[in-house]
Amino acid sequence: MTARSVMSHRLHRIGCAIENGCIIALLSVLLALSAAPIALRNVGLTGAIWLDELLRILVLLMTMAGAVAASRDDNHITIDALARILPLRARLAVRVITDLFTVVVCAVAAWHGARFTLMEAEFGTLALGGAPAWIFQTAIPLGFGCIAWRYATFFAQHLRALISGLVRHGAPE
């Protein structure tokens, strides 16, 4: 193993740990907080007024964390009706195209998500009765950025496999 691949391997492991930690922490908080209002109400206490909003924000954060994790596992919902019936090499070529498409879409979503977040920061939108909303909104560009990065590496992998296949077997037709 070269020093560079050791480095990237370590980075990958750190990335995975952060991702899994986020998911587990978010879900634990979600479970505890979603039941809290019921418990409080039935003992005659008042819940925090911003609790419902916090729960919904957690759902958004969970969406992004889960979607990034789904990208890592290459496990997003697809309708691959056509792709399944294609021969292996054609499937690889198709994968290269859909990977690139996904990278572009997610990069655009991340870019405009960042613009959105900046606009909200400039405007000073508040969440939870006082916190700046952009802190939570950053999850959108961050999440799409990570997904774009994920699919960029898929793209590189599949392209390399396709080219080496072509070199080995000659171009089709």
Place this chain on the structure above:
Amino acid sequence: MIATGLALALLALLGAPLFAVIAAGAMLGYHHSDIDLAALSIEFYRIAETPVLLAIPLFTFAGYVLSESGAPGRLVRLTQAFIGWMPGGLAVVALAASALFTAFTGASGVTIIALGALLYPALKQAGYAERFSLGLVATSGSLGLLFAPSLPLILYGIVAQQSASAAGISIDDIFLAGILPGLLMLVALSLWCLWANRHNRTPLAQFSWTEIRAACREAAWEIPLPIIVLGGIYGGIFAISEAAAVTALYVVVAEVLVLREIDLPTLRGLMRKSMLLVGGILIIVGMSLASTNTMIDADVPTRLFDFIRAHISDRMTFLVLLNVFLLALGAVLDIFSALVLVVPIILPVAVGYGVDPIHLGIIFLANMQIGYMTPPVGMNLFIASYRFDSPILTIYRATLPFFFILLATVLAITYLPQLSLMLLH
């Protein structure tokens, strides 16, 4: 416009992630209408402004925990004990249980995840054919939409009440109206299950009180769940919107802390796995919000309806076209967007043709229910495909007989208004 639509459809068929395809459609739509693409994020952020979505991670997690525990086995034993002597018994129980579950969870595809994960292995274990089981589970995901207190029923009532043409209707009436049509769907599907399995030689169990007692004792921690959820809602302990939280917490306490069937590393794995699915679903929901928004901005639903209205002469033709229109709509839009978008437009027209506003609501929701399993955007088909790791074409094929039976019941519901209105008068 049409060319880009076809290109996107092709990309989807070639296996591009669905969320990316829908996002690309939304981006092109915004671009076409000269709208700042920041609108995409504004719509996506509505995930954090839509209270019903909270139920999705909670029910999904509860479903994963239940299916990883010994609960599916205990449910099979319990149902076998009660109706194992009847051919098709477990299939019928699967339908009824799913309907009940959907009535409370609002048909967001959660039923397939939470119950399907439990029923699919149980059905296979009980000797049902794989394709039949898959079709049954994917179909039952939207069953129960017509039973109170399903959120779409309530939403229809709220939307309709504020239209001048239906100001007097009450939500209780809509609840009553949904009962018979909902039962019709349940009965029709049950009969099909019996017929399809008439040659199924799974050994028929004998009815035995001892076995029932033993099965009940074994499922002592699962049986109280529906009682707690129903009792809690109708006893005023918590709201319908909080049922998911109670369910998730109860399941964790029962299966992890009390029964100790799931150890901590497994629980961590389940958390990750279930939230991966939640991320996969909600990112599509968020992008659909944006693509729906581009359609609204461009007046697509209104234009579609104007086109239909121009070709209607009488009530019967109207109902036929309404069915066609709603089925097409259900094939591309989610139920909540369809409710708020289309009900206000068609309600005055329908009332003008002599359709009762309550009947219209049942027609609308029954059609939308089928929409959950109509390609291309049949959310339940995708979820089933994803959850059970089966190709989408296999799922399409598996649900086909169920689809046609539901279609027949939808026609009956549409053309026999008495079915919906009988209990009201």
Place this chain on the structure above:
Amino acid sequence: AQTIKIATAAPEGSEWMNTMRAAAEAITRQTDGRVAFKFYGGGVMGNEKSVLRKIRIGQLQGGMFTLGQLADVCPDLNLYGLPLTYRSDDEIDHVRAKFDAVLLKALADAGFVSFGFASGGAAMLMGDAPITHFEAIKGRKVWIPEGDRMGYAVMEALGIAPVTLPITDVLTGLQAGLLDIVAAPPSGAIILQWHTRVRAITNTPITFTFGTMAIDARIFSKLNEADQKTLEDVFGTVMRNFDISNRKDNQDAANALVAQGLTFVEPNAEDLEWARGVARSVTDRLADEGLFDRTHYLEIQSLLDALRAPATP
């Protein structure tokens, strides 16, 4: 031609939408097609926060809001929603005679042109049993819409633990006993069917609600002066008519509720005085915290005090 796209939570087919569309057509005619409108009803453009964001990026040019929803961009709009402050229609009318112009100006400073406010009526407490004492509400489950900061602060000060639930859960919540008490104007209670789950209404305003249409000032300023005037005239008339007809609708709704067997009960005077005092100290504090303009707040309070003072010969 300038197309002005307006979002609202009011459903398609509602009177509010029909009237607005008719007014919009009149404007298009009078401006020779230079100004056209598109309405998006039923809340399809999202909640008020989404609508405001879409106005900022130019996807929409306006929206119909309750004043509470616009308070994020123009805090002074909270002033008409002060809980337990206005004791009657006459009192709010008295303040509005002077302050409508002030609030319109504040809204303009925040970048929105509005043509007037339409009252949604006085929200009153309603529940299964008659409520004559605020003291007696302690320990009961009172619904409050999410994010109503003023209402929440006052309820806490009164010792009431409010229950926040989505509005769609209120009806079943009342039925199941998850909620005991809600506050709504009579016409609103009928639209939401809450009147089927309550028996008694306490005959004193808890708070007043108002609706308005706000248009992006950047777009409005692009119109020529004559067209601006046309918008002001037509929409101004519409808002005034709504203000009048809403009051009548509420009166009719109250009569209908009585006809259906609901009872209106009078609050205990002493207890009400205590609750108003508590509310006053809370709103004083919120004024200090800057939830709305303190000078305006004090001016309103002194207007009300003067109105309540016994007439001197």
